[in-house]
Amino acid sequence: LAALVQRAGAAAGPDAGLADALEAAAAPPRPHAERAAALSRAATLTTDGTLRADRFAAAAEHARLAGDAGRARALLARAGGWPPHGGAHRVRGLLALRDGPAADALEALLTASALLAPHDPHHTLDALLGAAEAAWAMGDAPAYLDAMTRIPAAAPDQALAQYRDGMCAMLRGRITEGHALLRRCLDSADRNRDPAVMLRGGVSALVLGDIDAACRSGARALAAVLVTGPDALLPQALEHLAYAELRAGRHARARAHALEGLLAARRTGQPNTAAHLHAVLALAASVEGGTETCAGHADAALAGAGPHGLVQAATLATWALARADLAAGRSGEAAARLGPLVRPGPRRGHFAGRMLAVPCFVEASVLAGRAGRNGGADPVADAVAEFAVWATRTTDPQAPAQLARCRALLAPPAQAAGRYEEALAHHDRTGGDFERARTQLLYGAWLRRRRRTREARDPLRDALVGFERCAARPWAMRARGELRAAGEAVEGSGGAGRTDPTALLTPQQERIARCVAEGATNREVALRLSVSTRTVDHHLRNVFAALGVRSRTELARLLDRRGAL
Template sequence: MTPSTTVRSPLRLYGRSGELAILETLLARLRAGRGSTLVLTGAPGLGRTALLRHALDLSGPEAPAPGNARGVPVLLHATAAPAERLLPYSGLHTLLCSAPGPLPPPVAGIPRPDTAPTALLDLLTTLGALRPLLVCVDDAHAWDAGSRAALVFAIRRLTPARRVAVLLTAAEQHAGERDFTALPSLRLGPLDRSASRALLDRLTGGRADPGVREELLREAAGNPRLLTGLADRLTEDQLAGRGGLPQPLSGGESLLDAYAAHIDGLPDDTRLLLLFAAAAEEHEPEGAGADAAVLLRAGQLAGVDPGLLSPAETLGAVRIDGGRVHFTEPLLRRALLRRAPLARRRAVHRLLATVLDGPHRTLPRLVQRACAATGHDPALAEALARAAGPPRPHADRAAALSRAAALSTDEALRGERFAAAAEHAWLAGDPGRARALLTRVRSVPAPGRAHYVRGLIALRDGPAADAGEALLTAAELLAPHDRGRAVGALLGAAEAAWLTGDVPGYLHAMNRIGGRERPPGRSHDPALDPAPDPALDPALDPALDDFRAGMCAVLDGRTDDGRALLRACLDTGDRTGDPAVLLRSGIAALVLGEVDAACRAGARALAAVRAHGPEALLPQALEHLAYGELRAGRHARARVHAYEGLRAADRLGQRNAAAALHAVLAMAASVEGDGAACTEHAASAAADAGPHGLGQAATLATWAVARADLAAGRHTRAAARLAPLVLNGPRRGHFAALMLAVPCFVEAAVLAGRGEEARAVVPEFTAWTAWTADPQAPAQLARCHALLAPAGEAADRYEEALAHHARSSGDFERARTELLYGQWLRRQRRTREARDPLRDALVAFERCGARVWAERAAGELRAAGESVAGSGPVDLLTAQQRRVARCVAEGATNREVAVRLSVSPRTVDHHLRNVFAALGVRSRTELARLLDRDEENAANP
C-alpha cells in the first residue's frame, strides 16, 4: 500500500483549551515571581509531550513578557532516554546539559549519590534567585531512580517564592513507579468527538468520506497520536471512500505496543487472563466489559487460577465492577489482541466459544467462532445472520451481521449484509458506525438497502433534498423484493420534502405509495428480509393509506376529504403502541389542529421509544411532543422536551432534529421573554436550517425572533421579519407554519402602520380557520379583525375574541388579546374600562412565565392609572433611558437633553422612542404623569 503524501500534521492542539489555560496560568505566575509544580499524566498518545512543548514555546525568548526581557524564564529541559535508565543520574546530567550557560557551583555535587538531592535543590534555588526558572522533564518516569528521587526531593522543598516552576510529564500508574503521585497533577483524557473531528479534518484537509471519518474516529478512541498514525497510512482513494479500508487499520502499532508494555511486568498467567478478558469483550456491547463468570470458566479450562487477575487490578489495568471486568483504557484491550500471536488469539476465541454454551448464548458463541475463523466461512456467516434477528437489540444485530458479511464469499450477499448491519447500527442510534459499515459495501450496483440507509442518515444529518433523492432511488430499487422498506423509503422522501417545504415533492413521494399486493420476489435470509413491518406496508396497515391519502388531500386543497381521512388515523393511533404509527398520528393531529390529540400521541410515542426503541427515533418523538405542547400554549413543557431532545440529537448526530429543536426553544424563549436565549437558539437553528434546506425550522426561528421583537415593542422590526414569511412571494415561509404566524404579523403590521399588508393575509387565515380544529384559531381571527376594524367595531371584535378564548385553554394567547384590547381602550380614553383586561392580561402573563409580556401589560396598566405591585415603571428602563425620561418629564427638549447628557440629539430620540414603547405611553405629558405617579407610589408604598 502506498501511503498518502497529502496528510499533514496538525498545526495546533485540539480539545485542550482547559489544559492550555492551566499551563498559561503556571507561566504567568512564574513571570510574576511565583513558582509552582505540575505533573501531566495520561495514557500514551494523548498529548503530554505536545503540551510540554507548547509550554516551552510560550516561555521561550519569543514569548511575551511583562515589562522587559527579565520576565522570560531560564529553561532547563530534558527528555528521558529509556536506554540510559540504568545509568545513575543520567537524567540529571541530561537536564543540566540543557542549561543555556555556565551553571553555579552547586552543580558539582549533583553526580554524587550522597549530595545529589540537596545539591539539585541548591542549584534550582540559586538559579531562581537570579531569574525565573522553568524546569521541564518529558517522560520523567523513564529517568533513572536516583535522578527521579533527587528531583522529587527538590520539588517538595521549593516554595513559590523560589521562582522555580517545574513541569513534568509521566506515564499514568506505571508499573512499580509511584515517585510523582504526591505532586500536583493534571490527568489527560481522550479528546472529545468534536476535537477529534477537527483534528482529523486538519490531517486530511477535510477530504475524508463521512464513513471513513467515522471509522477512523472510532478506531482512534480519542487518542490524537493514534488518529494521526491511522490517517497517515491511508491513500487518497481510501480517504475518499473509493477503496476499501484495510482490516484492521494500520498505523498505530507503536502506540499500541506502548499500551501493551504497561502489563509486561505481570505474571504470564495474569496476562493470559487479560487476553481472555479482551477476547470476551468481542461479543459484548461496547463499554459493557467482560463477564467475570465467563473468565472464571475459561481460566479453569486453561488451567489458570482466576485469582491471578488481581495483580492487573492492582496495577490499574482493569477494574472489576458488578461481576464485569473493564479495561481502564479501551486501547489496552485492543493492544492485547493485536499483540498476541495469531494462533494464540484464535485458540483463546475457540476456548471462549466452548465456554459459551446453551441456547441463550448462541450469538456470543457464534461471534467467538467468527473471531477464530481462518478465512471465509459461508456456513458460519449464515448461522450468524440467522441469529441476528428479533428480539435482539439493534446494536447486537448490527455487530453479528457485520461479522457475517466479513465471512461471506458472495460479493452481492456480502454487500446486502453490510447494508443490513448499517441499518441496524442506525436504528441503534449509531450513525457513525452505520456510515463506516456502508463504506464496506463493495458490490456494484450497491443494494437498495444501502441507498435506503444513506437516505435515512442524510434525512437526520444532511441536506434534506439530497436525502429525498437517495430515498426515492432506494424505493425504486427495493420495490421488486422489499415492499416494506420501499414504502419506508417513500415516507422518508416525503418527510424530506416536508422539511424543505416542497409540496409537489411531498405529493410525488406519497402518491408513489400504492398497491396493496406484495409483488413476488426472491427468497431472502430472514435476518435480511424479515416479515413486513405493518407500520410501513399499506397492505398490512390500512391506516397508513388513510394517512397518505389524507395528507395528500389536505395539501392538494381537498380539505374536507383530508380531514375525514386524517381523523381515521387518530382513531388508529389510539389503539397502537408502535412509535412510527404514533408519530404519524401526531402529525395528522397537528395538521388537523387537534393539539391535545397531538400531545397524547407524542407522549405515547416517546414512551414507546424509551421502552422498546429504536433509539434513532428518540429526537423525533421529543420534537413532535414539543411541537404539540407549543401549539397547546404550554411553552414551559415544550422547552423541557426540546432540551431533552436536543441532548439526544447531539448524542445521536442528528443535526436536522437539533435545528428543529433549537427553533422550538427559540419559540419558547420568545414567550418567556429571554431575548438573548431566543436570538441564540434562532441562530443555532439557522446555522443548519439554511445549508440543509430545513424550511420549517427556518420559519419557526424567524417567527420566534419576530415575536420577541413584538414583546419588546419593536413593532416595525417584527413586521419586517414576518412580512416575507406570510405574504405571497419567493421567500414565503413553510406551508405548515406560516398560518400560525399570521396573527403575529397582523398585530405587528397594524402597530407599525402597515395595515394594508395585514389586511392582505386575513382572507387566507380566515379560510384556514374555517376548517382547522385549532382551539386558538377562532379567537386569533377575531383579534385580527379587531386590530383592523374601525373604532366603532373594534370593541365587539375584541369581545368576540375573548368569548372564543373562554372556550379553550391557553393563557398566553388569551392574555395577548386582553393586552391589545386594554391597550386599545386606553387609547380611546376609556381608561377605567381598560383596567380589567389589562389586569387579567398581567396575571395571565405572569402565570405562564411571559416576563417581558407581563412588563408590557404592567406598563399599560400603570398608564391607565392603576398602581401595580412590584417594580415601578422606571425599573423597566435602562439607566440611560431613565436619565432621558426624567429630563423629558421636567420639560426639556431633545436638544436640551442631548446637551445635558453629552450625547447626540439622535441618541436622545432613539432612547425616547424605546421609553415610550416600554412604558406604553404616547406623549411627553403621559410620560410626566406616569413618572409622577411612580414617585408618589415609591414615597407611599
Template sequence: MTLSTTVPGALRPPELHGRREETAAVESLAEGLRAGRGGVLVLTAQPGLGRTALVEYARAVCAPIASVKAAAPAALPQDGPLLVCVDDAHTWRPADRAALLADLRRLPAERPVAVLLTLAEHGAATDVPFGLATLRLRPLDDGAAAALLDRLTRGATDPVVAAWLIREAAGNPRLLCALVSALTSDQLAGRTPLPDPLPGGEDLLDAYAARIDELPAAARSLLLLAAAACEHEPDGAGADLALLLRAGGAPSGLAPAEAAGAVVGAGGRLHFTHPLLRRAVLRRAPLARRRAAHARLAEACRDRLSALVQLACAAGDHDERLATSLAAAASAPRPYAERSAALARAAALTADTALRTDRLADAAEASRLAGDPVRARALLARTAAVPAHGGVHQVRGMLSLADGPAADAREDLLTAAVLLPPKPARHALIGAAEAAWAMGDAAAYREAMARLPACTDDPSLEAYRAGMCAVLAGRTAEGHALLRRCLDDVATESDPAGLLRAGAAALVVGEVETACAAGARALAAVRAYGPEALLPRALEHLAYGELRAGRHNRARAHAIEGLGAAHRTGQPNVAVCLHAVLALAASVEGDAEACSAHAAAAADGAGPHGLTQAATLAVWAVARADLAAGRPGDAAARLAPLVAPGPRRGHFAVRMLAVPCFVEAAVQAGRTAEAQDATAEFTRWAGATADRLAPAQLARCRALLAPPHQTDAAYENALAHHDRSPGEFERARTQLLYGQWLRRRRRTREARGPLRDALVGFERCGARAWADRSRGELRAAGEAVAGEPGPGPLAALTPQQQRIARHVAEGATNREVAVHLSVSPRTVDHHLRNVFAALGVRSRVELSRLLAGEGELPDRDVEIAAQL
C-alpha cells in the same frame, strides 16, 4: 544524571490540540520561574496522550531560561534559574529518583528551580513528591482530535474516514498519528475501503499491555478470555465472569489482574480499565491463541447469537453457512447494536459481493437505528464497489435526513425507492416525504407521497398518505376526514413511527391534545423498546405539541432532553428543530437572551441544510419576543416575508400559525394594508382548518383592524371564541390588546378588567415579559399592581409619566416609547417635559442616573442611555 540542555531560542513550542488547561499550567510554571519563584508540576497520563510533547512545550516556553531534560542521575548546573524536566519518572529506579530529590534539596533556597515530572498513570513512582500541583492528561475530545487529524492530513481526509479514525483513536493523539501513517492516500480520501481492523499503533498497544506482561499465566489467560468475550457485548458492558469461568478461565487469575489495574470487577462482570488495554490484549496474542479463546467462549455461551459471534471471530476465512446463521439470528427483539455487530460479522464471512453488500447495508441500518451514525457510515464505506444498491441509498438517505442537507436525503431516498422491493421502498418514500417537509417543499412532499402504492396492509398509513395528499392538494375536508382515521388507535398503538405519524395528523386537523397523547406514547415506546435513533425525534414531536397546547414549560423540558439525545446520537438536524422549539418557548416565557441564542443556533444549522420549517419557527420566535418587548416594528419586519406570498415565504405548515403575530405587529407599526391582506388569507385558512384556536385568533385580528365604533364588539367576540377553545396564553394576549385599546380611548376604568385578566393569564403560563407589559398597562390605567415595589423617586408622577420615564431612562427614543405605549410621539414629548420638571433633571442621562441611584434602573442601562 544525563542532561539535555536547551540553547536559548533554539526550541519552538510544539502545536498541541485540546490541551488548554495543561499548557496554561506549564506557562504558569514558566512565569513563576521568570519572576524568581520555583515550583513543581506533575503530569500523569495513559501512554500516548502527550506527556513528552508537554515537556518539549515547557522547555520551549521557558527559553531563554536554561532547562535540562534529565534521563539518568548526574550533576545539576549550579547557577541561574533552572527548569528540570523528568519525563517518564516511573521508569527510574527508586535510588535514581532519590538521588534527583537529594540534588534538588541541596540547591540554594534563593535559587529559582522549577521541576516538571511526568508519570504513567499506573506507574509505581510512589516516592515522587505529589501534593502541590498534579495534572492528569485526559483523552482529546472529538473537536481536538479532528483538528489534529486535519493537520496531519492537510484536510485531505474523507469525512466518513475521519469520523471513524477519531472513534478508533479513542482520544489518543499518538494512536491517531499511527493510524494515519498506516493508511494510504486512497484509503484516507475514501476512494478505497479501510482495512478491518485498522493497522497501526502496535508499539502504543505494547505500552498499554506492558503492565500485564509480568502477571501469572492464569491472569493473562483470564484477561485474553475477557477481551475476547467483549466482542459479543455492547461497548462498555464488560465481560460476564461466569462465562469466562465456564470457558476455562482460572479464578486464581482474577486477583492479580485487578491488583495490576488491568480490570475491575463489578456485579459479576469484568471491565477493562481502558478500552485500548482490551484491544492490546487481543492484538498482542498470537493468532492461534486468539482463535482458541473465541472457540472456548463459543462452547461456553448459552446465548445463540453470542456463540455465533464467537465462532465468527474464530473463523479464518469465508463461511457462508455461519454467515447465514448469524444474519438469521440478528433479528428482533435483539438490541439494534447487537444486530449490527452480528450482521457486520456475517458480511465479513460472505464471499458473494452482492450478498455481502446486502448484509453490510443491513448492519449499517441497525447501527443507525441504534443511534451510532459514525459506525453506520463506516459500514457503508465498505460497500464502495457496488454502484447502485437500494439498501445503501436508503441508509445513506436516512443518515442525511438526520445530519445532512435535506435535499440530499430526498434524492438518496427517491433513488432507493426505485431500487428496493415494494415494502422497503415504502419506507424510503416516507423518508423522502419527511425530507421534503423539512425543506418546506409542498410539491415534493406530495410527489413522494403520491408514489407510495396503496398501503392495503396498513390502514392507518394509507389514511395518512391519502389524507396528507388531499390536504396539500386543497381538498381540506376530505383530507381531514382521512387523517382522523389515524387517530382511532392512538390509545392502543405501540409502534413509535406510527404514533409519530398519528401525532402529526392530529396537529394538521387541530386535535392538539391527541397530538400530545400520541407523542407521549411514542416517547414511552422508544424508551422501553427503541430504537435509540427515534428518541430525539419523539421528544421533538411531543415538545411541539405541548407548545401548541400552551404548556410552554413542559415543552421546554422535553426539548432540552431531546437536544441532549440529538447530540448523543449524531442528529444535528433534529437538534436544529429543537433549538427552534426552545426559542418559541423562551419567546413566551420572556427570556429574550435564551430566545435569541436558540433562534441563532436554529438559523445557523437550518440554512446550510435547507431546513425551512426550523428556520421559520426561529424567526417567528424572535418576532414574538420583539412583540413582548414592545418592538412591533421589528416583529413586523421579520414576519412580513414569511407570511406574504412570494419566494421568501415561510414553511407552508407554519405560515398561517404566525399570521396573528404579524397582524398585531403590523397594526401597531402602521402597516395596516399588509395586516389586512394577511387577515384575508388567514380567514380562508381558518375556514378550512380544524385548529380550535384559529377562530379566536381571527376574531382578534379583525378587532385590531376594526373601525373604532366596531372594536368593542370585535374584542368581545374574540373573547367569546376564546371561551370555547384552549390556550390561556392566546386569550391573555387578546385581553391585553383589548385593555390597551380601552386605555388609549381614555376608558381607563373599563381597561382594568381585561388587563387584570391578562396579567393573571400570563402569570399562570409563565409568560414573564408579557406579564410585565400587562403590569405596565395597569399602572398606566391608574391601578397599583399587587406585589410591586413603590415608585421611589417617581412617586410624584402620574402612572403614564412613570412609564414614560422608565422607558426613556432605559434608552428608548420618544418614537419607540410612543409605539410601546400606543400614544403619539407628541404626547410622549409633552409628558417627558413634565417629568423633567417634576424630578428636577435636565437630560435623559440625568434621568437614567437618578433612577439607577434609587434602584429603579440597573447601572448598565445608564451606560446604554448615555451612548444614545
C-alpha cells in the same frame, strides 16, 4: 450470539456457514447494536459481492437505529458504491435526513425507493416516507406530494394509506376529504403500538388542528420508544410531543421535553433534529424566557437550518424572534421579521406554519402603524382574509378567537370593542391562558389609547394575571407597563414592591428616556450620547411602546411619578 462473534473473530478467512449463522442470530428481540455487530461480522466472512453489500447495509441500518450514526456511516463505506445498492442508499438518505442537507436526503431516498421497489416493498415504503419527511422539512409541498403519491395505492398498512391519501388531499385543497381520511388515520393510530404509526397519527392530529389528540399521540409514542426503542427515534418522539404541547399552550412542558430531546439528538448524532428542537425552545422562550434566551435558541436553530435547507425550523425560529420582539414592545421589528413568512413570495415561510404566525403579524403591523398604508394593496388585510379561510378548515381551538382579535385590530373604532368581546367569548369556550391574556392586553391597550382608562384597567389586570399564571414574564412586564400608563399603581413580580418603570428598558433606552424626560430634543440627546438622531428616534419609539406612553409629556410624568428622574 457471543460465541458466534468469537468464532468469527478467530476465522482464518471467509466462512459462508458461519456468516449465515450470524445473520440468522441477528434477529429480534436482540438490541440493534448487537445485531449491527453480528451482521458486520457476517459481511466480513462473505465473498459474494451482492450479499456482502446487503449485510453491511443491514448492519449500518441497525447501527443507525441504535443511535450510532458514526458507526453506520463507517459500515456504509464498507458496503461499496457499485453497483448501486438500494439498502445502502436508503440508510444513507435516512442518515442525511437527521444530519445533512434535506435536499440530499430527499434524492438519496427517492433513488433508494426506485432500487428497492422490485424486491423489497417494506423498505421501499420506508424510503418514500423518509423522502416525504425531507420534503416537509424543506417546505417543498410539490416534492412532498411527489414522494407521497409514489407510495402504492394498495399500501399494506391501512393507517398508512389513510395518512397518504389524507395528507395529499389537504395539500391539494380537498379539505373535507382530507379531514375525514386523517381522522380515520388518527383513530387507527390510536389502536396501534408501533411508535412510528403513533407519530404519523400525531402529525394527522396537528394538521387537523386537534391539539389535544396530538398531545396524546405524542405521549403514547414517547412511552413506546422508551420501552421498545429504537434509540434513533427518541429525539423525534420528544420533538413531536414538545411541539404539540407548545400548540396547546403548555409551554413549560414543551420546554422540558424539548430540552430532553436536544440531549438525545446530540447523543445520537442528529443535528437536524436538534435545530428543530432549538426552534421549539425559542418559541417557548418567547413566552417564558425573554429576548436573550429566545435569541440564543433561535440562532442555534437558524445556524443548523440554513446550511441544510430546513425551512420548517427556520420559520419557527423566526416566528419565535418576532414574538419576543412583540413582548418587548418592538412591533416594527416583529412586523419586519414576519412579513416575508406570511406573504406570498420567494422568502415565504413553511407552507404548514404560515397561518400560525398570522395573528402575530397582524398585531405587529397594526401596532407599528404598517397596516393599510399601501394604497390598494394591504398585505395585512390579505393575511387576515387568508387566515379566515384557514380558520374554517381547522379544528384548532384558538383559531376563532385569534381571527376575531385580528379583525378587532383592523376594525374602525365603532366596531373594535365588539370584535374584542367576540374574541374573549371564544376564549371562554376554549381556554388557553396565554392567548386569552394577549387578547385582553390588546383590548385594554386599545381602550387606554381611546382615553377610556377606567374601562381599560379590568382587561389589563386580567391580562397581567393570565400572563403570570402561565409564567409569561416578558408579557407580564408589558401588561404592567400598560396598567401603569392607565394610572394604576402596579407591584412588581412577586409583590416585592412597585417596580421602577425603567426596568422595562435597555440601558441605552433608559439613558435616552431620561434625557427626553428632562426636556432635551432628539438632536440634543444625539449630541449628548454621541449617536445619530435616527438612533434616538428608533430607541424612543421602543421606549414609548415598552412604557405604554404616547408623548414626551406622558414619559416625563411617568418617570417623575415613579421617582426615576
